[in-house]
Amino acid sequence: MQPVVSPFSRIGSHVRSGFRTMLLSSALLATGVNAVAAQTVGDDDGVASQQLNLPRDVTIFGKSDPNVRKATAIVNGRIITGTDVDQRLALIITANGGKVSDEEKERLRVQVLRNLIDETLQIQEAAANDIKVDKAEIDQSYERVAANFRQSPAQFDQYLRQQGSSSASIKRQIEGELAWSRLLRRNIQPFVNVSEDEVKSVVDRMNAAKGSDEFRIGEIYLSATPENQQQIVANARNIIDQIKQGGSFAAYARQFSEASTAAVGGDLGWVRPVQLPDELAQAAAEMQVGQIAGPIGVPGGVSIIYVMDKRKVLTADPRDALLSLKQLSVSFPAGTTKEQASTRAAAFAAQVKAVKGCGQANELGGKIGADVVDNDNVKLRDLPPQLQDILLNLQVGEATPPFGSINDGVRVLVVCGRDEASSAAAPNAEQIMAQLEEERVNKRARIYLRDLRRDAVIDYN
Structure with a gap:
């Protein structure tokens, strides 16, 4: 079992707000790229030493990667400048x-x-196949990213400049993801077939696995060869350290994972252990929701995995219940100390506790100056894990303890209604077929990109 940590511990409706959410959602919302399958199938580079008759232990004479560290390159004639690298790096640092x-x-x-x-290789290959992403599409997607920040594009431009990045850097990433996904839909997806027998086999296995665990996994996959294994493992450990310090798993997946699922923050979707490589399955089985593990050796490289959620196969899960919630929130004046905030939160909790059901919540909000917001059809599973545990045990009319921060204010949720989860049903044949097709497309996409790398003319300056 690899080292396991739990980096996500904050509570509140803004727990996933800010720049970290943008890196997860920016191009995802823009492109609509979907990815399901784990990309841990190796590129067969692990046998390179045998094919080239290389010694197992090699000594490097001279500085390692002297040109790469200058961080400029020309890819098939297209220049990547130091500024390009600096601005993309600024997104990660922020x-x-x-x-x-x-x-x-x-x-x-x-x-x-x-x-x-x-x-760059992905955009070039798309262009070579007469696939072009219009500037208007990119701008429209960028506007949605800015809207996620409740900013206009001009305001968001300024914010990015303050962080040392630019709108051009994000737009380039959006263009790359759009171009690559369209290229795959044209050149790979039409040639991927799934038979009815394969679908039936999946359904049979799911029914046989009813009641067993399945996980929603995030993965960061880094390819490695025997020659650079130590360096890649060190890089993976550094990524884990940054996430432990509060970094966004999805942000690092988007920037560093070499799997096609990088476009969706490394999200593999719901998988059962038998669908994962043995190394990942063993680690996932011992993890709790919110934990991260790695680096884990897998064919062709190493992986870092994050357990985003967990449930039972084809079994009703209480966390799938739909809730009707009423949120009451109050903000703190500028300069409020931690002690003052705690005192105000305690008084707020006592006032809310005196409310008998949701019917009196609006009246209380008016009396104490709290904002009241109705939230219907909220899936319990979609709330922060800490709130899930609390709300599972609340009855209609009861409220959560206060939560929040000095900057965001304090809030409570009152349960106004609950529709319990019904028995889970197996996905239909179309859904299963789509997932199997997606898995095969993703696997071929990795091979496609590997071939583009090998055929490219890349000069480092």
Whole structure:
């Protein structure tokens, strides 16, 4: 079992707000790219030493990666400048709260350059196949990203400049994801077939596995060869350290994972252990929701996994219940101390506790100056884990303890209604077929990109 940590512990409706959420949702919302399958199938590079008759222990004469560390390259004639790398790197540093050491920053620069090279190859290959992403599409997607921040595009431009990045950096990433996904839909997806027998086999296995655990897994996959294994493992450990310090798993997956699921923050979707490589299945089985493990050796490289959620196969889960909630919130004046906030929160909780049901919540809100917001059809599973545990045990009319922060204010949720989860049903044949097709498309996509790398003319300056 690899080291396991639980980095996500904050509570509140803004727990996933800010720049970290943007890195997860920006191009995802823009492109609509979907990815389901784990990309842990190796590229057969692990046998390179045998094929080339290389010694197991090699000595490097001279500085390692001297050109790469300058972080500029020309990819089939397309220039990647130091500014391109700096601005993309700034997104990652900002996502990590600016807490990145100089040594780690140098490692990140190397990885960012590699990612920009892949992104360039994807855009070039799409263009060679007469696939073009219009500027209007990119701008429209960028507007949605800005809207997620409750900002206009102009305001968001300014914010990015303040962070040392630019709108051009995000737009380039959006363009790459759109172009690549369209290329796959044209050149790979039409040639992937799934038979009815295969679908039936999946249904039979799911029915046989009823009641067993399945996980929603996030994965960061880094390819490695025997020659660079130590360096890749060190990089993976550094990523884990940054996430432990509050960095966003999804942000690091988007920037560093070499799997096609990077476009969706590394989200593999719901998988059962038998669908994962043995190494990942063993680790996931011993983890709790919110934990991260790695680096885990897998065919062709190493993986970092994050357990996003957990449930029983084809079994009703109480966390699938739909809730009708009423949220009451109050903000703190500027300059409020922690002690003052705690006192105000305690008084707020006592006032809410005196409310008998949701019917009196609006009246209380008016008396104490609280904002009242109705939230219907909220799936319990979609709330922060800490709130899930509390709400599972509340009856209609009861309220949560106060939660929040000095900056965001304090709030409570009152349960106004609950529709319990019904018995879970197996996905239909169309859904299963789509997932199997997606798995095969993703596997071929990795091979496609590997071939593009090998055929490319790349000059480092």
